Amino acid sequence: MHIIHAHIKVKSSERETFLDLTKSLISGSQAEPGNISYQLFQDTNDINTFIMVEEWKDLDAIxxxxxxxxxxxxxxxxxxxxxxxxxxxxxxxxxxx
Incomplete structure (x- = not known):
């Protein structure tokens, strides 16, 4: 299994745009073969910092x-x-x- 942590910092003026963009990314990714989990988390100290946590069955899925x-x-x-x-x-x- 492979786990990916993508640390993402967005411009404060673009936060809502980013959140809208991630909706289709997350739903599409969760439906992919080999995806175990695909979630977005927000830093509790900075509302413009996020971490995307992904779990994949194998490298082929990635x-x-x-x-x-x-x-x-x-x-x-x-x-x-x-x-x-x-x-x-x-x-x-x-x-x-």
Missing amino acids: HYHNQTGHFIEFGKKAIDILASPVVVKTFEVKEIL
């Missing part, structure tokens, strides 16, 4: 995801509303309990 229309469209639109580059951390894990 590669598929990265080529979907909703992911590509989100990337094109989000670039203008980000306050800084997205920081992505990927972890390969196995469930033990």
